[in-house]
Amino acid sequence: MNSSDKIYTLPQLQEKLQVWRAQGQKIVFTNGCFDLLHLGHVDYLEKARQLGDKLVLGLNTDASISRIKGPSRPLQDEMSRARVMASLLFVDAVVLFDDNTPLELIKAVQPDILVKGDDYAVEQIVGHEVVMAKGGEVKTVPLVKGYSTTNIVKKIENQLNENR
Template sequence: MAVTVSRSQLARIVAAHRRAGRRIVFTNGCFDVLHRGHVSYLEQAKRLGDVLIVAVNDDASVRRLKGPDRPVNTVDDRAAVLAALECVDHVTQFGEDTPLALITLLTPDVYAKGGDYTPEMLPETPVVHSFGGAVHVLDYVSDQSTTAVIDRIRSSTTA
């Protein structure tokens, strides 16, 4: 099981993985209500390398990105659930709206995002390419979204 680590700890961990010749895959997201689509996406990301790092948005950044009713789960809870997944090697938290600072610090070999994006949409793409990394957009599980799950829960409690 992975554990949540700070940026500085993660930088040291990544350096050790690099010395061992491991390919580093990085992804990020809110992961507010983890569902099958998230798990599929993270498993796909892991197959792109040896080490999967997941950066999870903290509560304040989720509110900025998703609205005042989010997140449903705290960042510590979301990070703990992600860390429990077999495919996830390391979890860290970040408070910025994008993971650019983390990507610049860690210089992953691969930056993975879900299929609801294109590389051209991502502000991270030019940064990743600047140090020779690759950007992979992974398959999207079309019938799965956190917003849809939350909406179903809300509608069942108001009915």
């Protein structure tokens, strides 16, 4: 299997979800920008996948990241980010979404478990009402402190400024 085989359109993902559910698989969902993959991401996604059988990752499009984080982001284009994320053995599916939040995607996926980092309270997690209303779970996993794409970008910028 190639990593690109794990990148789905929403209709393709919905077909795959039907197969997984028919097999009794528990679906875990998380989302994010994942602009520069770092240890914090790997640890978080690995922990998320351990909560169920299949991990679906909603990935912000370039346009949605620019709206949320500003015109200098993302650093990598959406297909590059999707391939990198799909290459992780504990990520079973990647689907792009263009909204500012993943609410509509969560409604479409209907995961058994919705996961975010422990920098969120459950009631702050977008889509928690949708998942809990159908008897699903909303969980947070501990984040590795000190790792963020924003911090990496700042460190690079500081080093460039020092070398000028």
